[in-house]
Amino acid sequence: MWLELKAVPKSDKLKTIFIRSTSILACAICLVIGIILVFPPTYVIKGENDPSDKFAQMNALVEQIMTEDAIPGASVVVVKGDETVFAQGYGITSIENPQPVNENTVFILASVSKSFTALGVLLLRDKGILDINKPVVFYLPDFKLSDKNASSEITIRQLLTHTSGIPGALAEPQGYFNGLDAMDKMVSDLEGLSLNNPPGQVFEYSNLNYFLLGAVVEAVTGQKFEDYMAEAVFTPLSLNRTTLDLEQAEEWGRAYGHQPVFGKV
Known part of the structure; x- marks a missing residue:
């Protein structure tokens, strides 16, 4: 299962965060997300202290859920402490070009990537490079919405905590911004946007x-x-198969997203 995240980088490539499922930090995040989104409370793995028995039950459980929900592919990782004790892929990466999912298949990280962006921002805060209590216009002088006075009050902290008043999905620019000036295009495209609060x-x-x-x-x-992000976040955390580069993710053999429409995937 995956979710799509639109990204608007200052590059000539579309960027999306992908992450190797066996990375320790990613495993911890994905395991929590997997518990919430994939495993409903009615499914329970029972057994004594034999790990192989539990993993066999987990295999059966994953396959059952994939069948019931028509999920083409999935990757499951179990981490105990600093040790990966179980990693296995299931199904295929794409219906159109089916390749088997394995423990190294990269999946789109979707909005979990916001946690990484926030970490990157706070690292700059800790170094004294950025003050999260300053208004956005202090760093982006060209940033303005339809109400220029109100938009000039929006702070970095409010962006981080989703309290800026900027509306949600329906207000997002349609499509991607490409090119070296992609970020500038995105900022200027917001000029006619009205705050919800x-x-x-x-x-x-x-x-x-x-x-x-x-x-x-x-x-x-x-x-x-x-x-x-690669220099300040991914590399220090040894997330060696994490990227914002779609072409890199393609080379790694990424999994593609699928969505049921009228009962068909």
């Missing part, structure tokens, strides 16, 4: 908050967002 007053989940954080990162570091 005054900044700092109401929580409203919006991808646009994190698009803007990517632009802020580029502004304060002078680096492309993907280069900064």
Whole structure:
């Protein structure tokens, strides 16, 4: 199972975060997400202390759920402490071009990538490069919405916490921005956007908050967002099969997204 995240990088490539399922940090995140999204509480793995018995039951459980929900492919990883005790792929990466999923298949990370973006921003805060209590316009002077006064009050902290007042999915730009000026295009495209709420007053989940954080990162570091994230976040965490580069993910043999429509995948 996967979710799609639109990204608007300052590069000539479309960027999407992918992550190797066997990376320890990613495993911890994905295991929690998997428990919430994939395993309903009615499914219970029983057994004594024999791990092989539990893994056999888990295999059966995964296959059962994939059949019931028409899931083409999945990857399951179990981590105990710093040790990967189980890693296995199931099904195929794509219906159109079926390749077997294995423990090294990369999946799109979707909105879990916001946690990584937030980490990247807070690392800049810790280094004194960025003040999350300053308004966005301090770092992006060209940022303005339809209400210029209100938009000038939006802070980095409010972007991080989805309290900027910027509306959610229906307000997002349609399609991707490409090219070296992709971030600039994205920021300028928001000029006619109206706030749903005054900044700092109401929580409203919006991808646009994190698009803007990517632009802020580029502004304060002078680096492309993907280069900064690789240097500051992925490499220190040894996430060696993590990328914002779609072409790189293709080379690694990524899994594709599937969605049921009128009962068909």
